[in-house]
Amino acid sequence: MANVLRRDVRRYVPGVLVALLVAGQVEAAGPDEASLRYYPTVEQVREDVEAERRDDRPGEVEGRISGQYLLLAEVLESSWGGRHGPTSFDAQAPEKAKRLRDLYLDASAESGTHRFPPLQPECSGRTVEEQKAKGICARVNYMAAQSSQRFQPEEVLRVAQRYFPSQYRDAFIRHSPAQELDEYASRIAQERQARQRKADLESKYARHEVMRRRVLAGAILAMLAVLAVPMVALALLMRRAKRQRERATSLTRIISADDLYLFSRSGRAVDVQRHSKTHVTTTTETPYVHPDSWQSRAPSTTTTITTTDHLTLFIKGDDGDEWQESFVDLRVAVRAGNRVTLVYGGDRWSRTGVAVAIVNMDAREVAVDVLQARRIASRYSLLRAAFWGLGVAAVGATADMTFGMFAFTLAGLALGLVAALTLAFAWQRSLWANIQARIRVFANGLAAEV
Structure with a gap:
């Protein structure tokens, strides 16, 4: 047995x-040769993509079609060729698979030769990223769409679901370039993690020192964060103020003498009214007697008297219109019948202004209203100075953290505060002086024309 x-x-x-x-x-x-019956024809791929993606950006539809041709051809080669690629595929793939692969490759080559978008003039000379951002560069859109069909897993899955039954979809995805790219990315991530673990082990001996420096750096970063909040707020206010000035339709205060707009109106003074106002201010100090030292202070009263001179001109202009302007403490001799020119100062956006100077054309006398001229200037320079002052403080704190000294943070903050105050007053006084100088030059030029 x-x-x-x-x-x-x-x-x-x-x-x-x-x-x-x-x-x-x-x-x-x-795989099973029965799967070949589900591979779509070249015409079917084009019809399906054009029906689904008709609203895509220029060049994307043709790029997706070419990309799907390449995807189907590569899956065929990977399915029967394995790691040896096209050589093994040609040796052992069924004839139908070879015909399909050749049809797909020929269709993709035809698309790249005859349907590849030309380079548009508005896209010439720009980087690929810039062309992608514009969205209208058909050539870049074509190449990006073609690549996405082959290497993006969701696009490969969409093709598999469209043409293949469930039993063939996993194999289709497994043999696609997207799967190989995903495996490569996974391998790179593993290598990166291994290098990170090695770096962590090598730096373990200095961890205590690193932690100490991190605490100090964190404190400085917290200071920078505290400074960042007002700096961002100031920057937003500055941007808002700039936009408001650009859209201004009424008088907007200026932040630079270059924004000053001067114009004049001439006419004859038909009436001149002057009057003075006296302001009396009295302050009284209470008596004081010290209970122990017998020191005492008698009650005292201080009276301050100030007088302001108010001038109102009624003018009939050369165009026949009449208007009036009022000034305070403007020392100028004007009488009814004098020919006068009023200088107006404002901003270059709204091109409106307020009266800032008087020119007596008969006497060739010029008087500038200093207070009115100062009102044209904006307090925006104070805001700008505060911004730069905080910037100086932030730079000081950053230098401390960069060089690891951690000694000048408080000094940097103090320097920023001093810089803010100094810049604020310097810019404001400089702006006032420039505005007054330009008004006087403009008014003197009018007086010299007589």
Whole structure:
């Protein structure tokens, strides 16, 4: 009986080995050939993409079509070619698979030759990122769409779901370039993690020192964060003020003498009215007697008297219109019948202004209203000075953290405060002086024309 069994084993073992070898060859040669019936035709791919993506950006539809042709061809080669690629594919793939692959590659080549978008003039000379940002550069859109069809997993999954039944979808995705790219990214991530673990082990001996410096750096970063809040707020206010000035329709205070707009109106003074106002201010100090030292202070009263001179001119202009202007403490001699020119100062956006000077054309006398001229200037320079002052403080704190000294943070903050105050007053006084100088030059020029 044992001999019979041994003879049977000897008889069937070769057949089993041959069957296993054939099965292994079938597995190596690729998936079930029945899957080939689900591969779409070239025309079907184009019709499906054009129907689904008709609203895409210029060049994207043709790029997606070309990309899907390449994807289908690459999946075919990977399915039957394995790691040896096209060489193994040509040797062991079914004839139908070879015909499909060639059709897809020819269609993709035809798209790249005859349908590849030309370079548009508005896209010439720009980087790829700039062209992508514009969204209208058909050539870049074509290439980006073609690449996404092959390397983005969601696009590969969409193609698999559209053409293949569920039993073939996993194999389709597994043989796509997107799967290979995902595996490569996973391998790179693992290598990066290994290098990170090695770096952590190498730096462990200095951890205590690093932690101490991190605490100090964190404190400085907190200071910078505290400074960043008002700086951002100031920057937003400055931007808002700039926009408001650009859209101004009424008088807007200026922050630079270059924004000053001067114009004049001439006419004859038909009436001149002057009057003075006297302001009396009295302050009284209460008596004081010290209970122990017998020191005392008698009650005292201080009276301050100030007088302001008010001038109102009624003028009939050269165009026949009449108007009036009032001034305070403007020392100028004007009488009814004099020909006068009023200088107005404002901003260059609204091109409106207020009276800032009087020119008596008959006497060639010029008087500038200093207070009115100062009112044209904006307090915006104080805001700008505060911004730069905080910037100086932030730079000082950053230098401390960069060089690891941690010694000048408070000094940097103090310097920023001093810089803010100094710049504020310097810019404001300089602006006042420039405005007054330009008004006087303008008014003197009018007087010299007589």
